Amino acid sequence: MTTTAGSSQFSNLEDISLDPHYALKEAFAVDTNSDKVILGSGIYRDGNSKPWVLPSIEATSARYEYLPISGYEAFIKKARDLLFGSVGPRADYFASLQTISGTGANSLGARFLSNSLKPSAVWLSNPSWVNHANIWGLAGVNVKYYPYWDAERQALDFESLVQKLETEAVPGDVIVLHTCAHNPTGVDPTKEQWTRIADICENLGLFPFFDSAYQGFASGDLDEDAWALRHFVSRGTLELAAAQSFSKNMGLYGERVGALHLLARSPEAAAKAKGNLSRLQRGQISQPPRRGAHLATAILADQVLFQKWLNDLHEMSSRIRSMRQALYEELVSLGTPGKWEHIVSQIGMFSYTGLTPPQVGAIQSESHVYILKSGRISVAGINLANVKHVASGIDKAVRKYPA
Structure with missing residues (x-):
């Protein structure tokens, strides 16, 4: 030109x-x-x-040096177990990387799934976090929406959600789910409704992508706020991914502390996924920052903190x-x-x-x-x-x- x-x-x-x-x-x-x-x-x-x-943050200290491409390993393991519970012998089924907070985890996951699964669409709640559509659009994935907010009742429009997915979603599509404290509505499905959403993902072959930005911040109970994600995992039939942020629940807004976790059906598949994720991360940021990950790890690893x-x-x-x-x-x-x-x-x-x-x-x-x-x-x-x-x-x- x-x-x-x-x-x-x-x-x-x-x-x-x-x-x-x-x-x-x-x-x-x-x-x-x-x-x-x-x-x-x-x-x-x-x-x-x-x-x-947070007083717990003030009680920690951090060091400075380059991390590996995948991030600080101690942090990654602690973050994974906080979200999924102790994974025990299934640890090798996970591909996990430290990311630039939840935004980085969502972005890395979207790029990876766009390349590997080539979904016909990603399904977002209507409404959803404003950056979700931007992230998936930039990853080249067609963005579609499932009903969520019923403005007249000011409640979850669950039956419309189910009908939309069952009639229009196709195998291989990705569905983004808010683990707890849905942003922006503050309305979460009940456990019975979560079970039905998991049924839909199984029956239709949808790939669940959880966004966990408020674990422990929503109800004050870490396990309760992770219930939906852990229910999907407990079925043993679904591969899935989760973007995890510590901005809100540790007050580490400027430190940009997060992780992306992918659960595969075999250790071999997880290893391949981690290699591909690491390649994407290397091309984008090389390696994530250290200080925030050390702060988070200090809290997660020390009983008093x-x-x-x-x-x-x-x-x-x-x-x-x-x-x-x-x-x-x-x-x-x-x-x-x-x-x-x-x-x-x-x-x-x-x-x-x-x-x-x-x-x-x-x-x-x-x-x-x-x-x-x-x-x-x-x-x-x-x-x-x-x-x-x-x-x-x-x-x-x-x-x-x-x-």
Whole structure:
């Protein structure tokens, strides 16, 4: 291609708008109102809206040197056992690598499965984490959606989910499942519903890809939050993958600590998968960073630090549940039109409030409370000092723009 003076070879590129989460942060940053509140970021805050360094993290130390391509082996094993439970003699059936947090794990897994399985589509929940479609699209996989959120009932649309998959998914397709604390809705399937989803994966030959970003953060119980994934594994018939992040549950946001795990049907297949995954990782980042992996391993390997961490998880999950309750009670006290029980029945950091785009716009412009247009809020941004202000903003907006 030839170019003329003053022209660019990149002029024909599509304009890509800023990720809505980061656009919201920028709008919040320039707002000078003293009462402003941001409920968009998926970052845990304490009761004073300050970032919280977990006491268990403060008690650790780290060293610096290059890691192998697959990452810090001690971390990889501890992370795998935390998510899957003790795998015992089945360890050789796993191909596991340390990644650049959950995003890196999702991306590496998508590229690997795109190359190896060549699925006709990947199935994402509607809605899903905003980056899922971006990651799989960049991996060259056709993105399709299964129903998830029933806006009218403000609950899981499970029967539509089942019907969509049973009638349109084909063998070899990948399905992305949120292990717990579904992002963005905060609504998880029941154990009975998870069992039925596993049946569908078995019967249709779908490849389950779990995204685990909130283990221990959702309910405060590490094992309970991993139940769905472990149920799929316990069947002994499914190959699957899991992206694991420690950003939320250890507060290691900037350290980018994560892992990708692939469970194969044989040690030979797992070894081949790890070789191919390592090749992809080498071409992308060479080797993952050390410090965050050492911090996480120190907690997972030391009984005293591990107990501190369990206490931290309990504190975080408990505060979020209490803020859900506080917001709900304020809305009820104000007599805000609509039903708000879903705020307390949902789980984890996020709540799909059911607020409409006009209502969200009014909340931001009139009350300086920053919420994504979808109505999703980060409950971690609410505290006792601002919950009345947040509820008042919601109340005014709902009355101004009835749904």
